[in-house]
Amino acid sequence: MLTLSHVTKQYTVGNSTVEAIRDIGFTVADGEFICIVGPSGAGKTTLLRCMCGLLRCTSGSIRLNGTEVCGPPRQLACVFQEYSRSLMPWLTVEHNVGLPLKNKVPSRAERGRRVRSALAQVGLDGFGKRYPWQLSGGMQQRVAIARALAYEPEILLLDEPFASVDAQTRADLEDLVLRVHVTSGITMVLVTHDIDEAVYLADRVVALSARPSTVLETIDVPLPRPRDQIATKADPRFAELRTQVLGLIRRPDTAPGADADLHPVGGAK
Structure with a gap:
């Protein structure tokens, strides 16, 4: 349903060019639940805004059902933090x-x-x-x-929608979104900084590096559905997947440069 190909987003700040995301590519299938995770400041929200047409990518393309996203598509809805x-x-x-x-x-x-x-x-x-x-x-x-x-969208994008609520409410909202996903069949893409949340919700987790963000790896989550806050998180596979994702985004050798947003593209530190 959604295809990202070589997506790069740069900003001009004064006389410098800041690179937020670099050469990102992945696909989202019809009916799939994808979670995007990465370090703080990794450009996750920038990526989501490009996906929903609120920002134009500097290079590369984003296509929804084969049509390039050049503005907010009518088939798409967003929930913000x-x-x-x-x-x-x-x-x-x-x-x-x-x-x-x-x-x-x-x-x-x-x-x-x-x-x-x-x-x-x-x-x-x-x-x-x-x-x-x-x-x-x-x-x-x-x-x-x-x-x-x-709005009855074909695809729903969610930008850290539970970050501003308490832990119990967060768990309730996670389960609400899972129920809606099952009953409506809407394709969902959720950005989160919470590794446990990503593994609990997703069919696949897209792990991003530090800024400028690239895709480190896309991890399948073969946990059975329906999922449960207690039973699913007690499954040994949940802990394994959580450790795998956390290890990816914390590996120092996979970070293109966490402070790259402070410097011009191609410039010296």
């Missing part, structure tokens, strides 16, 4: 969820059906008339996920 910034505080929950449907679904009745269905999927039945500021952080992130689901 800062749920408090992505929700409109003056709109009710149901109006926040229905916001992206106004230009896509002409029928008001169909928009209402989609909103109710999405809220039910994330366990927020009965909260449609509330405002975001009346909800907990975890519930606000559920609203953001419901908004993406109401």
Whole structure:
């Protein structure tokens, strides 16, 4: 469904060129759940923004169903880390969820059906008339996920969506996303700095190096589904996979230069 080929992204900062990601390539199959991990500052969010068309890559290509991504595709939805910034505080929950449907679904009745269905999927039945500021952080992130689901995308990109909530809420939201993945069949790509989370959720984990980021390795996760916070994480294979991924991104010889963002491309340190 999604193909990245030799994707590089550079920024101009003053008189210097900063390279965030370098020659990245991998594919995402229809219905697959991919997690992208890497060290802090590795350019994971930059990569995701290129994938969803919010940034243009400097070179290489990103294709969704064979069509090059040159702007936000209509088949794609995103959930971002800062749920408090992505929700409109003056709109009710149901109006926040229905916001992206106004230009896509002409029928008001169909928009209402989609909103109710999405809220039910994330366990927020009965909260449609509330405002975001009346909800907990975890519930606000559920609203953001419901908004993406109401859009009925073919692929859902999630940028560290659980980073701002407590550990118990994080586990609940992980399981929520897994249930949605199974029931809806939506292809998912999730960026996270949490190795345990990546192994728990993914069919495959894409491990990135330090900046400028390259793909170190793509690791299959053959853990059985459905997954469980206790049983899955007690499986010896979970620990093996976690150790494998962590070892990859912490190997000093695989880091192209963690401080490369401070220096011009090709320049001396």
